[in-house]
Amino acid sequence: MAPPTHSWSRLIRFIAKEDGKTYFGQPLQKGDIGLLYHAKKPLTAHILTCSPLLPTSKLTETLKTVQTLLSPLGREDVDEIRGMAAQYPPAGKAKVIPEVPGLFYKPRTTLTGPETPIFLPEATRGEGSDYEVEICAVIGKPGKDIPVEKAYEHVLAYCTVNDITSRGLAAKGGQVGFGKSYDTWTPLGPALISPAALGDPMNLKIETTVNGELRQKANTGDMNLSIAELIHRLSRGVTLETGSLILTGSPLPLERPAAPFLVHGDEVRVFVEGCGTLINSIVEEGRPSIKAKL
The missing domain is CATH 3.90.850.10 (Fumarylacetoacetase-like, C-terminal domain)
Structure with a gap:
């Protein structure tokens, strides 16, 4: 059987530059996120409504800017x-x-x-x-x-x-x-x-x-x-x-x-x-x- 589907394909967890809060989100930028972050490239992400571990989580149109990239799960x-x-x-x-x-x-x-x-x-x-x-x-x-x-x-x-x-x-x-x-x-x-x-x-x-x-x-x-x-x-x-x-x-x-x-x-x-x-x-x-x- 095929693996489960999600509203997202990849997710990061990060502290947002706009408000200092922690979010899950799907980054807009293509490529290796670890290398992009290491090179200090700007990263932005569409915010997830809640933890990806909850079946009700959905991507939104809201965008936030990554200030600090965290482990993808806390x-x-x-x-x-x-x-x-x-x-x-x-x-x-x-x-x-x-x-x-x-x-x-x-x-x-x-x-x-x-x-x-x-x-x-x-x-x-x-x-x-x-x-x-x-x-x-x-x-x-x-x-x-x-x-x-x-x-x-x-x-x-x-x-x-x-x-x-x-x-x-x-x-x-x-x-x-x-x-x-x-x-x-x-x-x-x-x-x-x-x-x-x-x-x-x-x-x-x-x-x-x-x-x-x-x-x-x-x-x-x-x-x-x-x-x-x-x-x-x-x-x-x-x-x-x-x-x-x-x-x-x-x-x-x-x-x-x-x-x-x-x-x-x-x-x-x-x-x-x-x-x-x-x-x-x-x-x-x-x-x-x-x-x-x-």
């Missing part, structure tokens, strides 16, 4: 954040279908948006803070025991996400979630893309660059489990609520550089074809930075 919009581990095989290797998918949860306090700092707290110093580009599926219709063939009916939108991870702390714990749960460690954005506008989510280029150097490159079709299969498995005996985020997994990095992990001052860009580029800077605790806007 903490108050998100029900749960589910992350998937070991979703991509090594380059050139066959897919491995797990009996039980690797699952971890992240708190909503990890959410942040485009151009905001990713803070590395003292607790993570020397523990290998890392990047993970992923496509995120946003659940718009709650469901339990969802069949694979009906899984996409439950997806409201997709977006780009960077699942920041402490390699050292993830390895030392009994489960990986401890090394992924710090404030600002789930940058999300730059926009929500409707399923109809995106097309096939299982054939998209994804990549990460750090300071302009390519660190990850793959295709979502390389995943061990498709997004539909993930939704099916995650909903077996469990209700997926509206506003749930599913971080669908990240490819292994390309050949590691001499200094492989993130440090103060780095610029990280994660890109998902059709969803856009998410750009963030790295700030270590105790070093000067601007306050993140969540």
Whole structure:
């Protein structure tokens, strides 16, 4: 069955220049919103009447100007954040279908948006803070025991996400979630893309660059489990609520550089074809930075 239709094709959440209020809206400008915002290009959007998570939301003719681009969903919009581990095989290797998918949860306090700092707290110093580009599926219709063939009916939108991870702390714990749960460690954005506008989510280029150097490159079709299969498995005996985020997994990095992990001052860009580029800077605790806007 075809994915649900919307009155919008892509949405941003932003603080408006006209009144300082926060809105959801569909941008008028074409192209990669993350790159346009980074280049300080003017952005305007038709305002949505309410949260896109509500079935009554509609686009209006009212236009507002973007002052600050935010994560496309705020903490108050998100029900749960589910992350998937070991979703991509090594380059050139066959897919491995797990009996039980690797699952971890992240708190909503990890959410942040485009151009905001990713803070590395003292607790993570020397523990290998890392990047993970992923496509995120946003659940718009709650469901339990969802069949694979009906899984996409439950997806409201997709977006780009960077699942920041402490390699050292993830390895030392009994489960990986401890090394992924710090404030600002789930940058999300730059926009929500409707399923109809995106097309096939299982054939998209994804990549990460750090300071302009390519660190990850793959295709979502390389995943061990498709997004539909993930939704099916995650909903077996469990209700997926509206506003749930599913971080669908990240490819292994390309050949590691001499200094492989993130440090103060780095610029990280994660890109998902059709969803856009998410750009963030790295700030270590105790070093000067601007306050993140969540």
